[in-house]
Amino acid sequence: MAATCVYLACKVEESSRKLSDIISALLYNRYNQVNHTNEKTKFQTRCRDTILYFENVLLETLCFDLTIDHPHQLIVSLAEEIKGTCTYHGRN
Numbered sequence: 001m002a003a004t005c006v007y008l009a010c011k012v013e014e015s016s017r018k019l020s021d022i023i024s025a026l027l028y029n030r031y032n033q034v035n036h037t038n039e040k041t042k043f044q045t046r047c048r049d050t051i052l053y054f055e056n057v058l059l060e061t062l063c064f065d066l067t068i069d070h071p072h073q074l075i076v077s078l079a080e081e082i083k084g085t086c087t088y089h090g091r092n
Helices: 002-012 019-030 037-061 072-088
Strands: none
Touching: 002 019, 002 037, 019 037
16 A cells, blocks of 8 residues: 555646556565566566555545645745744844
8 A cells, every 4th residue: 555655646636657666666575686586577566456446445545636736835824924023022
């Protein structure tokens, strides 16, 4: 599920990564130094199918609402408010 969330987040943020890149990262963590070609192929196929399945589940759970409100504007507003409060109390 975590790999699916990363994959979908990359799509939403328009910094798209190929599914094979996500799977490669998973493979590196699982088979980092040992050569298990047959196992890697099976794992890669299973991961691809699982990620694509859970992508649909995640999208349905989110009701396909991928509008993300980033906290940047809220933080800027809060900083301006704090600055205004400090100026009001005679501080600069």
